[in-house]
Amino acid sequence: MNNQRTITLIQPNNRDSEPPLANRYMLSQLSIPVLSKNILQEKIFRLTLSSAYISQRAKPGNFVHIRVGSTGNPLLRRPFSIHSVDISKSRFDILFRVVGKGTELLSQANPGEVLDILGPIGNSFILPPKSKEVMLVAGGMGIAPLWFLFTHMLAKGFDPSRITFLFGAKNKRELLYLEKFKKSKVKLLVTTDDGSLGSKGLVTEAFLKDIIGGNRDHQNLAVYSCGPEMMLARMSDLAKEYGFSCQVSLETNMACGVGACWGCVVKLSDGTYQRVCADGPVFDAQKINFSKIA
Amino acid sequence: MKPKPDLSVTIAGVKFPNPVLVASGTFGYGEEYGALIDLSKLGGIVCKSVTLLPREGNPPPRTVETPSGMLNAIGLTNVGVDRFIQEKLPFLQKQKTRIIVNVAGRTIEEYVEVVKKLNPCKGIDMLEINISCPNVKEGGLAFGARCESAQTCIKQVKEISGFPIIAKLSPNVTDIVEIAQAVEGAGTDAISLINTLVGMAIDVEKRRPVLGNITGGLSGPAIKPVALAMVWKVANAVKVPVIGLGGIMNTQDALEFFLAGASMIQIGTANFVDPQTSVNIVNGLNRYLKEKGIERITDLVGKLETK
Incomplete structure (x- = not known):
């Protein structure tokens, strides 16, 4: 896997004049270790993942696309919003409730396990003027x-x-x-x-x-x-x-x-x-x- | 030192550096995956279906996962041939890989019109004629499900096409061999199979179909055995090269298709699971040939022993 090959998919001409859908940048496929797992409530999990690449680039609204299993079932990746980011520690969190096979498998990931992740993906929330x-x-x-x-x-x-x-x-x-x-x-x-x-x-x-x-x-x-x-x-x-x-x-x-x-x-x-x-x-x-x- | 195995394949005079293509509809217009894989490592890119006019496609939900597979009912969403030529083709022309443009239409005239518009374009190596999409009301499978219409469509496209053509066949037919022989008779340069199998998923709580289009096309590892059997049957019944696809996830799967008689393969749903799949398979084939001391990938094609 080529870990750090990136290109800009949509290069906004001007971020300020064309902000809403402009944030498709720096998508990469990465092997990312799980740092810790927290069970916040019954069936609600928070995974902390170690990635300087994603933590440095993620903006609120971006998501990651995670391969949750290595077999054919479940087959497809699962998308998860980026829940929080700690740039200084090169880590980010995802938060999810176990609702099906994919989230069930992901909830079984333990610290040290390496996940195949595409990200960061998507646009981001546009911050308002501070007067709002x-x-x-x-x-x-x-x-x-x-x-x-x-x-x-x-x-x-x-x-x-x-x-x-x-x-x-x-x-x-x-x-x-x-x-x-x-x-x-x-x-x-x-x-x-x-x-x-x-x-x-x-x-x-x-x-x-x-x-x-x-x-x-x-x-x-x-x-x-x-x-x-x-x-x-x-x-x-x-x-x-x-x-x-x-x-x-x-x-x-x-x-x-x-x-x-x-x-x-x-x-x-x-x-x-x-x-x-x-x-x-x-x-x-x-x-x-x-x-x-x- | 042994020479590097030869993965190249020539179909209708077009030489491909290796036999691994990415399948139409799963790889956009190439640029979507440009950030993730080295496109020059591919045998070629089969881009998303192009139609005469832009198409919005089907109402969502358009995809649902099923055991070891997925259903899709996208509905040939695309920008139309004019915008394809202006906006999408320039990126593809710059890639150091072969480009196959997939063409669909509601009527035979539309197929012909699209091909006429593509004819003057540089950077296209072949066309794949989609007579097998299960998710549109008009065209698509309507042509591919019967010998006469499949033959007429392919014949008329072949007559005016400036590029060699591949007829992409549907498994949703009584006898795919008959259809394959019909399109061969109509002059197609190659045949690709299989497109998706018509399938359905139901939400019991809502008592409604999961897909907005009610039915969709099943793809992924679930359909590989079906695809393999059809490739084997067709490859034994026609002289034109066969391109196999349907649930190929790894090198082992790919080798099965070559043995069954496919000259090339396409990777579809696996791109969603791991964008590296096609490149991994190219590397895997190289390793396999080296290990087995086989000089050329073409030496494997159709080498299934059944007696």
């Missing part, structure tokens, strides 16, 4: 890329008191990082399906209540969201209705992960399809036609 009020809306494992975005923003000097983080999960055990949120001074609103912590119900409805009740200037909001498809469909509807900017990170079945097969497409409002792997995974929520994929 930032709202991050995560559902369940949607915390994975938004945590990276959140910590990246703090590192970039965003004022945590101007960031609202809405986090919904099945129950309080799956509301990860509550201590870390508390320390960060961000405004945190949590919801759970069973009411075991925060308000009972959907995070999207807590979000709606906040933006219509809280004297918010919708034009001044920069909203970022990731979670189940139904949730993102709702966020897309709200973004269209209230006119706030909203970037969502999508998840789909994926085959190649490099833009070649056109298997992972999402339908846009104009009727065209775009690839989640190569044109996304971050999209403008207002431009997606979720009715066609829900």
Whole structure:
């Protein structure tokens, strides 16, 4: 394997003028050792992986495409958002829930094991001007890329008191990082399906209540969201209705992960399809036609 | 010191440095994989199907994994032949490998139109005529499923093509040998097989098909035995070279196809699993020939002993 051969797939002419879909850079196939494995909750795992290459290049929203087994079953790689990065220690994390064969196998990877990984892949979230009020809306494992975005923003000097983080999960055990949120001074609103912590119900409805009740200037909001498809469909509807900017990170079945097969497409409002792997995974929520994929 | 084994293969006057191609639809237009593998190590690239007009393709979901395989129903998404020539071909022309353009159409006239537009282009070595796509309503498999239509399509394309052509056949037929003989009779320079097998996956909770197109094409290691049997049957029934594909994941698989009678092979779904597969197989074939003291890869073709 040729570990460090890279080219730029799409070279943006000007990052500032053409930011949203411009971040397809430096894709490489790497052999990456697992440094540690944390079981955060039942079936929720965090793997820390050792790669200077990816940690130096990853931006919030990027993902990696991991070969989870060496046999034919499961056959295809699995995509995972980059969850956090530590450049000084040359490592990055992925966070996932065991939902099927692929994640089951990956959850069995132990420190020292070497994984075959393509990355970093995809575009990234566009950071807002610091004058904007930032709202991050995560559902369940949607915390994975938004945590990276959140910590990246703090590192970039965003004022945590101007960031609202809405986090919904099945129950309080799956509301990860509550201590870390508390320390960060961000405004945190949590919801759970069973009411075991925060308000009972959907995070999207807590979000709606906040933006219509809280004297918010919708034009001044920069909203970022990731979670189940139904949730993102709702966020897309709200973004269209209230006119706030909203970037969502999508998840789909994926085959190649490099833009070649056109298997992972999402339908846009104009009727065209775009690839989640190569044109996304971050999209403008207002431009997606979720009715066609829900 | 023994001389390096000769992996080169010549088909219809086109000399390929080695017999390992990457299959249409799994490798985009080459540039998508340019960051990951050394394209000059490939025998050639068969690019994604090109049609007369741009095609958006089928509604998602378009892929789903199945045991040792996957279903796809992409629906020939492509930019159309004009934009292909302007935007995609220049990258391919610069590559130090052979370029095979895969052509599809809704009608025979469309196939002919696309080929006419490609005829003046430099940097194309062969065309692969896709009469076997299972995921479009018109064209594709509609031509490849019957001898008469397959023959008519290939004949008309061959008459006007400035390049040697390969007819890509579907396994979703009663007798693939008949179709192979029909396209041979129509003048095709080579035959590639197999395209995907029609398949389906169902979501029991939703009581709905998993794929937006309801059915899709099955590929991957699950179909290798089917592909191998069909390659063997066809190779024994036609004189034109046969290009084998279907679930090839490694050198061992590749060798099976050569023994069954394939002159060349294509790597498809395996590109998704490991982009290095095709290059690994080229290296593996080299090693195998060296170890066995076989001078040329062509010495292996069709050497299956059945008696």
